[in-house]
Amino acid sequence: QAGERGTIKPKENFDAKEDAVALRKAIEGLGTKEKTVIDILTHRSSAQRQLICGAYQEATGRTLLDDVKGDTHGKFEDFLVALITPPAAYDCHEVMRAMKGAGTKDSVLVEIFASRSNDQIAALNDVYLQETQKKLVFDLSKEVSGDFAKALLLLAEAKRDQSSAVDGEKAKEDAKALYNAGEKKWGTDESKFIDILCLRSVAQLRQTLVEYKNISGKTLPSIHDMHALKAVQLGN
Incomplete structure (x- = not known):
């Protein structure tokens, strides 16, 4: 689901209005009760945090984001803003x-x-x-x-293949194409690297990296320090 990422699982028996009330009390009290705010926002999924934001605005007429910015500072503010923002x-x-x-x-x-x-x-x-x-x-x-x-x-442009299926023969073809475009060639054919590394699915790329090592005896990241290659490493 778009926008739902990370390792925090949705809280069971979730009540957005109840959380909104607790946050309001924590923020409006004498000094923000950081522990309450942290406990709530770090134990709710991204989608649940957005529901809390909606319930908070409905109950107070203010946005939770504005109140957090007005009552916290520095790195703690940045941390909370990151949690609250879609x-x-x-x-x-x-x-x-x-x-x-x-x-x-x-x-x-x-x-x-x-x-x-x-x-x-x-x-x-x-x-x-x-x-x-x-x-x-x-x-x-x-x-x-x-x-x-x-x-x-x-x-x-969001054109990467999103399939989880792996085509073993295609992985071998791509690995050979990368080898021919890179290590085997004087200089490097960056266009071949870009096409394969930016368009293939993550699952397909993992298999391609295995096949590349079988062909060259080396791992692909050691060959060429180009930005497209760094992108794949991060994407994995």
Whole structure:
């Protein structure tokens, strides 16, 4: 499900209104009761936290996000904001920050676009369009260049195969193509790396890495320190 990620499981016997009341009391009291806030927000799934936000606004007329920002500071505030913000919006804002100012934070862009599902990237793109009235891939294309741009934009277009099935013969073909494009060749054919690493499913890539080691005797990450390769490592 888009937006539902991470290792926190939904709480059983969940009551959003009850949690909202507890949070209101913790925040409105004399000094924020950090333990109550942490206990609630870190033991609810992402979807449950969004229901709590809705119940909180209905009960108080204020957003939980605004109240958290007004009553906490520093790293603790950043932590709570990250928990409360819908995943797609959080990813979108991280991408915005990575593109803002002098120099683009490539590592942030790689981590997000290489590790999210197609649905999650599509949701990120939707938020970006809503907030900026511009397409993310268009703005990204102005911030990055070269082979890194080709790989990143392909990932940002959410075209990776999402199947869990593995085609063993295809993995062997791709492994041989990567070997021929990389180690066996004088120089490297980055386009072949980009096409395979950014479009194949994670399950398929894992098998391709196994087949590559069978062919070359080496693990693929040791061959070529290119951004597209880093993206696959993060995506795994």
